[in-house]
Amino acid sequence: MDGPPSYETVGRLSRYRRLLTRRVETGSEGVYSHELAAVAGVSAAQVRRDMMAVGANGSPTRGYNVEKLVECLSVELDDPEGSRAALVGVGNLGRAMLSFFQGRRPKLSIVAAFDREPYKVGRVVCGCRCYSMDEMSQVVIDKKITVGIIAVPSSAAQAVASELEDAGVRGILNFAPVALRISPETFSEDIDMTMALERVAYFAGRNS
Amino acid sequence: MDGPPSYETVGRLSRYRRLLTRRVETGSEGVYSHELAAVAGVSAAQVRRDMMAVGANGSPTRGYNVEKLVECLSVELDDPEGSRAALVGVGNLGRAMLSFFQGRRPKLSIVAAFDREPYKVGRVVCGCRCYSMDEMSQVVIDKKITVGIIAVPSSAAQAVASELEDAGVRGILNFAPVALRISPETFSEDIDMTMALERVAYFAGRNS
DNA sequence: TTCACGCTGTGAATTCATACACAGCCTATC
DNA sequence: GATAGGCTGTGTATGAATTCACAGCGTGAA
Ligand SMILES: NC(=O)c1ccc[n+]([C@@H]2O[C@H](COP(=O)([O-])OP(=O)(O)OC[C@H]3O[C@@H](n4cnc5c(N)ncnc54)[C@H](O)[C@@H]3O)[C@@H](O)[C@H]2O)c1
Ligand SMILES: NC(=O)c1ccc[n+]([C@@H]2O[C@H](COP(=O)([O-])OP(=O)(O)OC[C@H]3O[C@@H](n4cnc5c(N)ncnc54)[C@H](O)[C@@H]3O)[C@@H](O)[C@H]2O)c1
Numbered sequence: 001m002d003g004p005p006s007y008e009t010v011g012r013l014s015r016y017r018r019l020l021t022r023r024v025e026t027g028s029e030g031v032y033s034h035e036l037a038a039v040a041g042v043s044a045a046q047v048r049r050d051m052m053a054v055g056a057n058g059s060p061t062r063g064y065n066v067e068k069l070v071e072c073l074s075v076e077l078d079d080p081e082g083s084r085a086a087l088v089g090v091g092n093l094g095r096a097m098l099s100f101f102q103g104r105r106p107k108l109s110i111v112a113a114f115d116r117e118p119y120k121v122g123r124v125v126c127g128c129r130c131y132s133m134d135e136m137s138q139v140v141i142d143k144k145i146t147v148g149i150i151a152v153p154s155s156a157a158q159a160v161a162s163e164l165e166d167a168g169v170r171g172i173l174n175f176a177p178v179a180l181r182i183s184p185e186t187f188s189e190d191i192d193m194t195m196a197l198e199r200v201a202y203f204a205g206r207n208s
Numbered sequence: 209m210d211g212p213p214s215y216e217t218v219g220r221l222s223r224y225r226r227l228l229t230r231r232v233e234t235g236s237e238g239v240y241s242h243e244l245a246a247v248a249g250v251s252a253a254q255v256r257r258d259m260m261a262v263g264a265n266g267s268p269t270r271g272y273n274v275e276k277l278v279e280c281l282s283v284e285l286d287d288p289e290g291s292r293a294a295l296v297g298v299g300n301l302g303r304a305m306l307s308f309f310q311g312r313r314p315k316l317s318i319v320a321a322f323d324r325e326p327y328k329v330g331r332v333v334c335g336c337r338c339y340s341m342d343e344m345s346q347v348v349i350d351k352k353i354t355v356g357i358i359a360v361p362s363s364a365a366q367a368v369a370s371e372l373e374d375a376g377v378r379g380i381l382n383f384a385p386v387a388l389r390i391s392p393e394t395f396s397e398d399i400d401m402t403m404a405l406e407r408v409a410y411f412a413g414r415n416s
Numbered sequence: 417t418t419c420a421c422g423c424t425g426t427g428a429a430t431t432c433a434t435a436c437a438c439a440g441c442c443t444a445t446c
Numbered sequence: 447g448a449t450a451g452g453c454t455g456t457g458t459a460t461g462a463a464t465t466c467a468c469a470g471c472g473t474g475a476a
Contacts, residue, residue, distance in 0.1 A: 004414070007407070008463070014406040018385060032423070041387025045465055048425065060423040061473050083409040092307050096300035097401070108409050146412045149405070171412025173405055177226060179249025187411035189404050193305070196397055197357070197381055198222040199215070201291040201316050203395035204354045204379025206212070216433070240453070253435055256455065268453040269443050 005053040005076065012050050015040055017073040024066050032063035078107040079146075086145045086169070088160050089152035090115040090130055093175055097149060098126040111143050116156075133163065140167040150174045161188075213261040213284065220258055223248055225281040232274050240271035286315040287354075294353045294377070296368050297360035298323040298338055301383055305357060306334040319351050324364075341371065348375040358382045369396075 005013065019039050023031065033051070034044040051057070051064065056072045058064035085101075087094050090113050101110050113130040115121065121132045131139055139145070148164035150157050150172060157176035164172060165186055172188040174180055177195065180188055213221065227247050231239065241259070242252040259265070259272065264280045266272035293309075295302050298321050309318050321338040323329065329340045339347055347353070356372035358365050358380060365384035372380060373394055380396040382388055385403065388396055 006463080007411075010407050010410050011400075011403050014403045015385065015400065018402070034423085039387060043465065044423095045426095045467095046463090048423095049464080052425070058424060059473095060425095060471060063423075077406060077410055079409070079413045083413060085405065085409070092304035093301075096304045099300050100401075101405070108406060147405070147409050169412070170415050171408040173408045177223065179247065185415055187408060187415055189408050191399060191401065191404055192219075192223065193308075193399065194226070195219050195222045196399055197293065197309070197355070198285060198316060199218050200379040200381045200395060200397050201287070201293070201355050202218050202285055203215075204377070205287045205291060207378050207393055207395055214433080242453085251435065252453095253437095253456095254433090256453095257434085260455070266454060267443095268441055268455095271453075 005050075009050050009053050010077070012040065012042065012046070013054065013073050013077055016047075016050070017070060017077065020066055020070050020073070024070060028066055030058070030063040031066050031069070033058070035063070074107075081144075082107045082109075083147055084109060084111045084143055084145045085147035085149055085173075086110070086112045086114060086136075086140060086143075086164070087128070087149045087151060088114045088164070089150065089156075090117075090120050090125055091151060094149075094151040095125060097151065098128050102126045102128065110149070112139050112145060114139075136163055137167040140164075140169060145169060147171045147173065150176055152176060154178045213258075217258050217261050218285070220248065220250065220254070221262065221281050221285055224255075224258070225278060225285065228274055228278050228281070232278060236274055238266075238271040239274050239277070241266070243271070282315075289352075290315045290317075291355055292317060292319040292351055292353045293355035293357055293381075294319070294344075294348060294351075294372070295321045295336070295357045295359060296323070296372065297358065297364075298325075298328050298333055299359060302357075302359040303333060305359065306336050310334045310336065318357070320347050320353065322347075344371055345375040348372075348377060353377060355379045355381065358384055360384060362386045 016036060033047040037044040037047045054072055054076045056064060056069055087097055087110050098110060098113060110128055113125060113128050114133055114136055115130055116133050120130050123130050146169060148169040150160050152160050154176040157174065157178050158180060161172060161180045161182055165182055170186055172186060174188055174190045177192045182188055224244060227244065241255040245252040245255045262280055262284045264272060264277055295305055295318050306318060306321065318336055321333060321336050322341055322344055323338055324341050328338050331338050354377060356377040358368050360368050362384040365382065365386050366388060369380060369388045369390055373390055378394055380388065380394060382396055382398045385400045390396055
């Protein structure tokens with residue numbers, strides 16, 4: 001079970017790091033797989049498997065060293081040069097994203113926003129400048145942007161995805177409820193909030 | 209492979225319905241599994257399996273009747289009396305949710321908002337009244353609310369989840385990046401946007 | 417020094433979702 | 447009426463992710 005961490009593993013690694021970052025502030029030295037498992041909401045065996053995937057090793061008596069582990073996870077997760085993201089669609093959701101991610105993580109930040117509405121272009125939202133769509137390819141190159149976030153209406157999502165790809169972006173986080181047709185070179189992940197809410201309503205009714 | 213639709217299947221059913229709703233407006237009579245599969249971004253076999261799960265059947269020559277199918281999916285997905293949701297945390301993300309879901313679907317709507325900030329209580333945001341946290345148990349009963357949406361900071365998420373459960377909610381959509389400890393009676397789904405963005409950045413770098 | 421405990425690391429088993437592959441069928445066509 | 451084509455419905459296979467289960471080990475106690 002070696003090789004690069006899988007899709008699911010990478011997601012959990014991200015969560016582990018966030019939880020451990022909190023814990024390091026409380027001054028804990030070590031953490032056991034079952035402790036991390038409890039706060040992360042997974043099994044202890046799962047945690048140990050994930051640790052194997054990043055080559056972290058713990059001691060049977062002290063568990064995993066928290067600081068070492070955060071460092072190890074960061075080496076795996078963060079690009080050494082950092083990653084920069086562009087947000088397309090400065091609407092309600094887009095503004096929420098901008099406000100949330102501004103200045104949160106040095107290695108991963110939203111450095112540009114795009115919108116087609118002329119009255120939004122040129123404005124600075126949450127410390128992030130909004131550009132016109134025409135400027136995308138230039139801005140993506142200048143700012144070394146590798147990630148795009150699509151927060152436009154679903155009717156515009158496919159066009160935006162293609163523009164992002166053409167500009168050189170290699171990862172897309174898509175909030176629009178459409179299946180994007182993109183090159184297999186480009187990684188994409190969809191977050192469909194409507195689907196999620198409908199699913200919760202479905203199973204809430206079933207568990208009544 | 210009978211029995212109730214699985215977690216993943218329910219999610220796809222929701223997506224199918226949305227896609228088919230658009231299609232019915234264009235006047236299409238029937239749809240083949242491979243057509244629906246293409247727009248949904250899944251395989252044709254997957255579509256047919258999902259159709260089996262809801263007991264929908266198509267004809268080898270005409271495919272599935274679109275109107276019948278939407279009806280069939282709605283019978284499966286929608287509670288006959290409708291589902292009503294409460295949003296907790298009228299911040300950036302909460303307001304985006306409110307504006308997006310207002311008046312969108314008759315069988316699933318956000319009918320109340322809650323926040324602890326006194327200056328938000330009593331205001332109407334996107335047609336939805338904001339209540340104080342003290343009013344939760346009463347409002348949940350009065351409005352027959354079965355679903356809760358958690359959009360508060362992660363430090364407050366567990367407390368809010370417990371309050372929602374105590375009030376009688378049986379399904380929770382959680383945006384805070386913490387694993388909720390809730391009764392197994394209650395269904396919960398997490399949407400962790402930070403994790404999703406970190407994952408996209410990770411695989412974007414890898415596919416460079 | 418010896419022993420017992422509890423955790424790590426990991427092969428094996430299990431579970432679950434998805435994809436394959438084809439029998440059966442309906443329709444259109446000749 | 448016979449035939450060919452293409453799609454549905456589904457048993458089976460494949461593949462991936464998770465869990466089980468335990469050997470190995472370091473530590474602290476007796
Ligand atoms: N809670 C939510 O907000 C929510 C929930 C579920 C799904 N979504 C999805 O997220 C996406 C965004 O939702 P929202 O609520 O922020 O929408 P919104 O209407 O508030 O914002 C959309 C923004 O995109 C811009 N835009 C439109 N077409 C564009 C184009 N071709 N190029 C560039 N910019 C363009 C608009 O000017 C606007 O600023 C939608 O696809 C929606 O389906 C949102
Ligand atoms: N793009 C985003 O907005 C984004 C991205 C990733 C994660 N999240 C998560 O979503 C959640 C909400 O994010 P946000 O950006 O909307 O935050 P926000 O700070 O804009 O809003 C939080 C709201 O919750 C209210 N609140 C705080 N404590 C409360 C309590 N105990 N009871 C009731 N209300 C309370 C606050 O008054 C505020 O209105 C957070 O957990 C965050 O981690 C958001």
